[in-house]
Amino acid sequence: MDSLLKHMVDMTGHRDHTMLDISVISAVQELANAGCARVLTLASVRGHTYVRSRAVVVAGQPARMEEGPDPASPGEPIEKFPVLAGCIARHEASAEHLDAEGKRTLWLPIWLGDKADTCLEIIDPTPYTPDTVHVIRGIVSVYKNFQNLLDYSERDSLTGLLNRKTFDDQLAKMLQTSSAEQDSLTLPPGEPERRQHTDQEQQWLAVVDVDHFKHVNDRFGHLYGDEVLILIANLLTSSFRAQDRVFRFGGEEFVVLLRSTTLENAKMIIDRFRMNVEQHDFPQVGKVTVSIGFVAISAYEPSVVVLGRADQALYFAKSHGRNMACHYDELVSGGLLHAVESNDEAEFF
Structure with missing residues (x-):
């Protein structure tokens, strides 16, 4: 006993x-x-x-x-x-x-x-x-x-997804995992800590925003707006893998933590979700699209910086036609975004 x-x-x-x-x-x-x-x-x-x-x-x-x-x-x-x-x-x-x-x-x-x-x-x-x-x-x-x-206590009452409060704990765990993996590597003398992302397996963070969601609420009402969010949540759950984590951040914004995959796989998984939304027929509303910004998670940077970079890629997608998935590092290397330090703000060209 x-x-x-x-x-x-x-x-x-x-x-x-x-x-x-x-x-x-x-x-x-x-x-x-x-x-x-x-x-x-x-x-x-x-x-x-x-x-x-x-x-x-x-x-x-x-x-x-x-x-x-x-x-x-x-x-x-x-x-x-x-x-x-x-x-x-x-x-x-x-x-x-x-x-x-x-x-x-x-x-x-x-x-x-x-x-x-x-x-x-x-x-x-x-x-x-x-x-x-x-x-x-x-x-x-x-x-x-x-x-x-x-x-x-951990889930959003409307969609059933994990909520923003839970996101902080989950991201902290992923940063610890990433840190442990980095610590197992031996850095050559003089090499800076922050490495150029390669096609090795990494952890990823993606921010998802529903395009023109205010228009949905204004035209069809909040009940149909809520139904769109619930259906988007269902598509997130079915499009991503069992080990990935999906969160509702509030309003029409969602965040996904992708575990242990390469850049090419991350692109494929994220774009599969974007296309699933684009091809879905939402009752009464019709067609809805999403914009996405994503970035590799770095053990050497605080969570606010990682999230901020994904947000920068998202806003680039929103301001360049929507219904796009943009990778932060590719935007920077292509000269479409300024690379910024942790305490700076982003600016678009």
């Missing part, structure tokens, strides 16, 4: 999804005396469901966040896990499977309404007693309720 209470206190003390994941799998692994426990993401991509591990704990080892071999991949098709697939299709609370090698797997989807984006997986050769399953389900209920509380 003391161990259970300790885990409950630990779980409810976090204000971060990552630490909550670590806490819940540590709790279920210890209380079930399991060999392994994981938090799985169930991602829907173009009508297909994929399974991706995001946190894991193995008996005798500390829990850790997990990144697959290919960060761009949504994971493995759920069809590779037929028992779990059946559980999800039937909206069941749990599923258990014993394979030919005697490995017993218990899956516990986290249902929010009729949708499950997260699933706990517990693996051990020993059968799970009814008392153990009862305790684990209690932990899952606490985990689900606390996930809901975190989501409520």
Whole structure:
């Protein structure tokens, strides 16, 4: 009982999804005396469901966040896990499977309404007693309720996207990741810290603005304006990858953090979204377009500078025809924007 209470206190003390994941799998692994426990993401991509591990704990080892071999991949098709697939299709609370090698797997989807984006997986050769399953389900209920509380504080009420308050934390984490990657490189003597961006994998920030949105509100009313924002949010979610993060900044402005990709891939992913919006038929309103500015995230510059450069590229797109995606560094190297220091303001030619 003391161990259970300790885990409950630990779980409810976090204000971060990552630490909550670590806490819940540590709790279920210890209380079930399991060999392994994981938090799985169930991602829907173009009508297909994929399974991706995001946190894991193995008996005798500390829990850790997990990144697959290919960060761009949504994971493995759920069809590779037929028992779990059946559980999800039937909206069941749990599923258990014993394979030919005697490995017993218990899956516990986290249902929010009729949708499950997260699933706990517990693996051990020993059968799970009814008392153990009862305790684990209690932990899952606490985990689900606390996930809901975190989501409520982190998400925009209209679109369901992450909100601006959450953006600061997410960008700070990406800057730390970028800093760690840079620190692993040895700089040649005399080389400046800020490097020219290459086609190596980097983190990216994109600012998205809906073109002529005031005209939509003035002509069709705010209800249709809100519907446009909701549909744009849906297109953002479906156009970007499972590991990318999408935020509503307020009004008609959105921000995307793209993780670990090259410049060419970033261009392709961003322009795919722009074209998806351009080709979408918005009810009553008709055609809507977006303008986008994006930039590579640098560990050597503060977040306000990174965001400011993406904004500069966005405003260039807005003032040069709209319905465009512009890369800050390409604008600078092409002589279309002045390169500015951190404490300067941008100016267009």
